Amino acid sequence: MSFRRFLTVVVATLSFGAPAFAQNATPQQTPRPAPPSTLRAPTRADILRGEYGRYRANNDLLFYHLDIRVDPVKKTVGGKNTIRFKMLRDDTRIQLELYANLSVDKIVYGATPLKFERDLNTVYVDFPETLKSGRTYSIDFHYSGAPQEQGRFGGITFRSDPTGKPWINTACEGEGSSIWWPSKDQWRDEPEGMEISVAIPNDLVNVSNGRLQGKTDLGDGYTRWDYLVHYPINSYNVSLNIASYVHFEDRLGDLPLDFYVLPGSLEKAKVQFAQAKPMIEAYQHFFGEYPFAKDGYKLIEVPYSGMEHQSAVTYGNRFANGYLERDWTEVGVSPKFDFIIIHESGHEWFGNAVSAADVSDMWIHEGWTTYLECLYVEQVFGYDDALKYTNGYKKKIQNKEPIVQQRGIHRSPPQDMYFKGALFLNTLRSVVNDDAKWWKLIRDLFQHFKYQNIMTEDVVKFVNEQLGRDLTPVFDQYLRRIALPTLELTFDEKAGTVAYRWNADERGFNMPIRVGKRDAWQTIQPTTDWKVMANPLPKDQFEVATDLYYVNVVVLNAAGYKQ
Numbered sequence: 192m193s194f195r196r197f198l199t200v201v202v203a204t205l206s207f208g209a210p211a212f213a214q215n216a217t218p219q220q221t222p223r224p225a226p227p228s229t230l231r232a233p234t235r236a237d238i239l240r241g242e243y244g245r246y247r248a249n250n251d252l253l254f255y256h257l258d259i260r261v262d263p264v265k266k267t268v269g270g271k272n273t274i275r276f277k278m279l280r281d282d283t284r285i286q287l288e289l290y291a292n293l294s295v296d297k298i299v300y301g302a303t304p305l306k307f308e309r310d311l312n313t314v315y316v317d318f319p320e321t322l323k324s325g326r327t328y329s330i331d332f333h334y335s336g337a338p339q340e341q342g343r344f345g346g347i348t349f350r351s352d353p354t355g356k357p358w359i360n361t362a363c364e365g366e367g368s369s370i371w372w373p374s375k376d377q378w379r380d381e382p383e384g385m386e387i388s389v390a391i392p393n394d395l396v397n398v399s400n401g402r403l404q405g406k407t408d409l410g411d412g413y414t415r416w417d418y419l420v421h422y423p424i425n426s427y428n429v430s431l432n433i434a435s436y437v438h439f440e441d442r443l444g445d446l447p448l449d450f451y452v453l454p455g456s457l458e459k460a461k462v463q464f465a466q467a468k469p470m471i472e473a474y475q476h477f478f479g480e481y482p483f484a485k486d487g488y489k490l491i492e493v494p495y496s497g498m499e500h501q502s503a504v505t506y507g508n509r510f511a512n513g514y515l516e517r518d519w520t521e522v523g524v525s526p527k528f529d530f531i532i533i534h535e536s537g538h539e540w541f542g543n544a545v546s547a548a549d550v551s552d553m554w555i556h557e558g559w560t561t562y563l564e565c566l567y568v569e570q571v572f573g574y575d576d577a578l579k580y581t582n583g584y585k586k587k588i589q590n591k592e593p594i595v596q597q598r599g600i601h602r603s604p605p606q607d608m609y610f611k612g613a614l615f616l617n618t619l620r621s622v623v624n625d626d627a628k629w630w631k632l633i634r635d636l637f638q639h640f641k642y643q644n645i646m647t648e649d650v651v652k653f654v655n656e657q658l659g660r661d662l663t664p665v666f667d668q669y670l671r672r673i674a675l676p677t678l679e680l681t682f683d684e685k686a687g688t689v690a691y692r693w694n695a696d697e698r699g700f701n702m703p704i705r706v707g708k709r710d711a712w713q714t715i716q717p718t719t720d721w722k723v724m725a726n727p728l729p730k731d732q733f734e735v736a737t738d739l740y741y742v743n744v745v746v747l748n749a750a751g752y753k754q
């Protein structure tokens with residue numbers, strides 16, 4: 192998803208009517224910042240939602256067939272999800288999710304109605320006899336109700352387009368798929384494929400993920416639209432987009448590009464959506480073929496900024512470059528392209544094809560995709576723009592919480608996962624210091640992990656093995672610690688030397704870095720212990736390549752104080 196606007200809580204320091212003479216005696220307290228969310232205790236709901244416990248881990252999703260009817264007037268959704276899964280161990284219960292405000296009409300296994308127990312948004316399904324490890328089962332989960340809008344994009348929204356016709360969309364990454372359909376609502380396990388059948392009034396269009404298989408007039412004023420998803424899919428990516436959409440199309444080689452917009456947007460969209468082709472070409476250049484070729488690529492107009500729905504990317508960036516008409520990284524590069532087309536589609540590679548197995552490690556989606564923006568800029572507008580664009584992200588970084596959060600509690604990491612994530616990957620490119628090797632590494636990483644759900648440890652292990660070096664302390668400092676590594680320098684101009692070391696939380700932090708003169712960088716190998724080297728440069732001419740490595744630099748005097 193795109194960057195969530197950061198909420199600043201302004202805490203005023205008030206003296207609450209204390210008499211004026213007391214002000215000196217009672218110095219103003221600096222308000223204590225909210226504790227990092229890593230320290231905030233999870234609720235029981237967080238654990239039910241986030242933990243990959245026994246009744247999730249005992250099975251492996253194979254296929255969903257979501258078959259529903261959406262009523263734009265009553266604002267209701269109902270129907271069934273056929274869930275096919277393989278048992279991984281013998282058990283009598285599995286865990287699914289459906290928001291508590293929606294009704295479970297029945298759950299059946301063949302002709303047998305199953306018992307179930309609801310706990311907040313969790314639905315435990317109980318079987319009359321033991322399901323056997325290795326065997327495949329299929330149940331039909333029937334439900335109905337009026338989903339309630341909540342969260343940033345509403346989860347599911349029933350709106351009207353400018354002409355008053357229904358405009359219904361889903362975007363539920365934070366809220367979860369269970370806000371509108373019954374599913375195994377977590378990140379680790381994805382079905383291998385999915386069928387999405389949506390019945391809507393005859394005069395409307397539904398665009399979902401996957402390849403359109405056909406439409407069937409149901410004879411009661413409703414038409415069913417059938418889509419087939421040929422790949423594993425995150426449950427939050429499953430999407431409905433219902434409106435009086437008009438369609439236009441293009442192709443990139445064999446890949447169909449399908450565009451759906453409101454009738455009044457058609458001319459603007461034909462101009463703006465021309466950016467989709469060079470975007471896909473840029474990402475294919477770095478990572479290989481578009482990962483959902485059998486499903487095609489779609490771009491669909493929606494009333495919110497945008498979301499990476501797999502093979503059905505949603506778009507609400509007002510048909511203008513930048514991000515909601517802003518110069519997103521404020522260095523003059525962002526106005527050259529449409530941020531939402533480039534960012535949300537980048538998720539097809541990282542987020543949708545390569546997915547994190549827990550929300551804790553969501554930088555695998557957002558840090559990588561933000562870095563993909565930088566790669567797009569490099570490919571289309573050149574290296575200088577890319578470096579400017581990447582470093583423009585520095586001012587958005589907070590460094591107040593680690594990027595990787597506690598797992599098992601479904602808590603979204605802080606915004607730094609986007610910007611610091613991208614700057615970290617740019618730093619890693621400088622650590623590799625061999626672009627041919629770097630391009631091969633990130634392409635191989637994508638190809639190795641595509642269609643998998645992975646954790647940060649998998650990324651670190653792969654990179655270490657491919658490079659034949661141990662960069663674990665570097666990953667850990669950037670992803671699991673709060674502070675940036677600081678390069679400390681102490682000059683002895685009389686002796687013609689400079690002493691240097693890393694000040695970092697990771698004792699083994701040993702990242703190489705380029706220093707000296709900009710056109711003739713020298714790579715040094717600092718550790719967390721002091722080293723001394725000859726340095727003919729005056730202190731004020733000694734530079735550190737902070738545009739290639741995201742680090743702090745401080746100069747200390749001989750006594751060890753900051754100058």
Ligand SMILES: [Zn+2]
Binds near residue numbers: 194535538556557
């Ligand atoms: Zn995103």
